[in-house]
Amino acid sequence: MDCSQFKSDLSAFREGxxxxxxxxxxxxxxxxxxxxxxxxxxxxxxxxxxEQVKAAxxxxxxxxxxxxxxxxxxxTPQKRYPVVWVRVLRPAAIAVALLCGILIGSYTAKNDAAPxxxxxxxxxxxxxxxxxxxxxxxxxxxxxxxINN
Amino acid sequence: xxxxxxxxGILRRDRKAFQYLVNxxxxxxxxxxxxxxxxxxxxxxxxxEIFLDIIHSMDSFKKSSSLSTWIYRITVNKxxxxxxxxxxxxxxxxxESLFKTPDGRETGxxxxxxVSPADFEHKEKCELLQAAIGRLPENQRIAFVLNKFDDQxxxxxxxxxxxxxxxxxxxxxRAKANMQKHxxxxxxxxxxx
Numbered sequence: 001m002d003c004s005q006f007k008s009d010l011s012a013f014r015e016g017x018x019x020x021x022x023x024x025x026x027x028x029x030x031x032x033x034x035x036x037x038x039x040x041x042x043x044x045x046x047x048x049x050x051e052q053v054k055a056a057x058x059x060x061x062x063x064x065x066x067x068x069x070x071x072x073x074x075x076t077p078q079k080r081y082p083v084v085w086v087r088v089l090r091p092a093a094i095a096v097a098l099l100c101g102i103l104i105g106s107y108t109a110k111n112d113a114a115p116x117x118x119x120x121x122x123x124x125x126x127x128x129x130x131x132x133x134x135x136x137x138x139x140x141x142x143x144x145x146x147i148n149n
Numbered sequence: 150x151x152x153x154x155x156x157x158g159i160l161r162r163d164r165k166a167f168q169y170l171v172n173x174x175x176x177x178x179x180x181x182x183x184x185x186x187x188x189x190x191x192x193x194x195x196x197x198e199i200f201l202d203i204i205h206s207m208d209s210f211k212k213s214s215s216l217s218t219w220i221y222r223i224t225v226n227k228x229x230x231x232x233x234x235x236x237x238x239x240x241x242x243x244x245e246s247l248f249k250t251p252d253g254r255e256t257g258x259x260x261x262x263x264v265s266p267a268d269f270e271h272k273e274k275c276e277l278l279q280a281a282i283g284r285l286p287e288n289q290r291i292a293f294v295l296n297k298f299d300d301q302x303x304x305x306x307x308x309x310x311x312x313x314x315x316x317x318x319x320x321x322x323r324a325k326a327n328m329q330k331h332x333x334x335x336x337x338x339x340x341x342x
Contacts, residue, residue: 053184070204
């Protein structure tokens with residue numbers, strides 16, 4: 001028996017469900033192959049670990065905490081939404097809201113585009129802004145421009 | 150208290166019924182959840198959600214199976230949902246880990262406490278086992294965990310999963326083969342090092 005044959009029979013060997021002849025062959029291989037015997041011991045360690053996990057006990061106060069939560073829920077019930085609302089209607093409502101936002105945004109951007117260009121490009125509008133919005137930076141920029149010139 | 154009395158008590162929101170439910174099923178719920186989510190703290194937190202779900206959906210319990218089987222079903226579903234949420238969060242953590250220093254720590258963080266080789270090996274084995282179970286397809290994972298960890302019979306698993314006995318046998322057989330394949334690959338690589 002070689003290592004690959006042993007590995008393919010490993011599960012049956014460990015569970016003891018092989019015919020006696022096959023089991024003896026596996027035992028013989030194990031006694032001569034260090035790699036396969038190490039493999040078996042690693043699997044034994046995994047089995048031990050599973051037993052340790054099974055033996056772990058929950059926190060003794062867990063029951064009290066669960067009970068407290070249940071009683072709180074009965075005293076002050078939180079609003080529970082139906083599954084259809086949570087899984088279907090809520091994402092749909094968010095998608096519709098986003099779509100509306102995008103549409104409104106693009107519509108207003110289109111309408112604002114032309115006046116904005118005019119504001120930037122015409123000196124008359126800059127004067128209008130200067131006199132009506134009281135932006136001190138405009139005045140400062142003018143001074144800097146004069147100095148640079 | 151019989152199952153019927155318990156169900157009626159819960160529907161009436163009777164505190165004694167709640168107490169009976171929690172005292173009788175908390176161990177089952179927490180331990181099963183723990184086998185799926187991989188740690189006791191998360192399982193205990195999740196158990197609160199599970200019990201809330203049980204009392205809120207008690208009116209939809211059809212009594213086609215036993216109460217215990219129905220509670221198992223809720224536990225498994227909730228646990229798998231939590232695992233999926235954690236996987237998504239794990240993806241974010243992996244992205245965050247890209248920003249860590251080469252020794253695996255973030256700048257300014259306190260160093261890891263000293264871990265003995267035995268503890269390290271134990272932790273490594275735990276992670277390996279969890280990874281091997283996590284790699285199994287969902288149905289195989291449920292059948293394998295319920296059988297190997299929770300000691301449920303094939304018949305009980307068939308009832309919990311709402312499938313036939315031959316299907317359970319096949320799932321567990323394939324799960325064991327997949328687990329073994331994964332572990333053999335890992336141990337072979339480990340031996341080469």
